[in-house]
Amino acid sequence: MSDRDRKQRFQRGGGKGPDKGRSSGHRPGGRDREASPDGSVILYGWHTVAAALANPQRRIRKLWLTENAARRLADDKIELRVTPEIVRPDLIDSRLGPDAVHQGLLAEAEPLDSPDINDLAQEGIVLVLDQITDPHNVGAILRSAAAFAVKAIVTTARHSPDATGVLAKSASGALELVPMVTVTNLARALNELNDLGFMTVGLDSEGSKDLGAMPLVQPLALVLGAEGQGLRRLTRETCSAVARLDMPGEIKSLNVSNAAVLALYIGASRLGLMGT
Template identity: 55%
Template sequence: MTDENKQSKSQRQPGHFRGGKGKPGHNGPRRFASNAPAERRPDQLWIYGIHAVAAVLGNPRRKVLQLLATQNAASRLVEEGATLPGDLKDTSPRDLDRLLGSDAVHQGAAVEVAPLEPLDLDALGDARLVVVLDQVTDPHNVGAILRSAVAFGADALITTGRHAPAETGVLAKSASGALENIAMIEVPNLATALTDLRDMGYSCVGLDSEGTVPLEEAIRGDKIALVLGAEGRGLRRLTRDRCDVVARLDMPGAIKSLNVSNAAVLSLYLAHRHLETATT
């Protein structure tokens, strides 16, 4: 259900992170898929942009090492409801450009934080709506998916330890604070995790342009896991086999497939609407 997306231009960013909603979060860079996840986690990282920094400051699970902000950005953070630390360091846009790279849209604010520990499936608890990513690697897409997931009340996003995007400031900025408001779960094997989700009562719905049924008909049950495939090749065969159903989004126009983040928005809307109806 996804079109092939050009790999994003690499950024000179020191920041990458993820977090959880009401739970511990998780963090770790994934720049090289051949390395074990533990080898790719930094000791500290930078997050930038007003919404992302405000979300960090409002997350009690985050250990803030230092906050850099211009006077204007500091005022905007306060307007966002953030409580600024007493040791706030005044800075300039030029200094932040040098620190983060000229391509980073920092909006005058950056925060250095300690990484959070990863979660496993046991952290799902009574979660009803989760998103599962099968080797989706573009950080802009993952950030956009996270933002949509939080907007539609999803409880968690599940990825594998490998073949996931580098958790840089690009991803954090695209997520616009969502990384601090959803449980990020990392599993060693996606096929095994899907089997576990089914045992936990989730209806695992894979999305693919060649799915056997329309998505509207595939979404059912009280607990839903939406499974989205990688840009270009979509769901892997074993992932498809472990889903309860592989569904498609029927589109009347000349283009028959969507970018994975756009497909996520539509599927999250349908799943949220179904779950709301099921509880009324």
């Protein structure tokens, strides 16, 4: 059977397959500038799809599995929730591109709801991302946030990647665990966090204090800026404090996702949240 025949057979059996492009993984916020026409989210890879299937808040529209992936899900007793379409790996390859490591799983799903900033828990740590646009970095930050029990990630509707595709894969299931709050104006959102009693600490290499040496209190919001640009001026001015991450080596700056891990470790340690 030719690739064309297999593709036609697959389409007759389960529809046309997932649309390419990115869509918002959380509503609302207008982050669907590259969304698929029906507003769906594309999820692929073992941890990403398995976590979505385990999340009762995530509505799965369609599910494509290879025979091996379907067998593994059954062995792990993961409920599918929808009837899957069993397909060859190359059909998933053709929809995601040759660089996507899908491990035989591809799902089309509804975006998750975006909580309101006023509904955030008044405890623990929140991360705020100031125009971090690389989906790999944001996905890695999400994964670290889940590891440190971060209550939410606040990001902007514009100049941030959509919570789908590469970002979801990089997050390795954390997209289902850490709520993402989408705002239109970050400075206004920081002011709201200040009013709610959050200690808002911007991380900047020019910060006047070392994060590891300054007193920290809950609820804490750690604010991260994009690599190169760092925090924007208004963002920096709106934070209640600006701190740096002191390191003993010759290189004094880190990739933003690595800086997030270090800042979370310092924050969680200083707040007594480790091991809780």
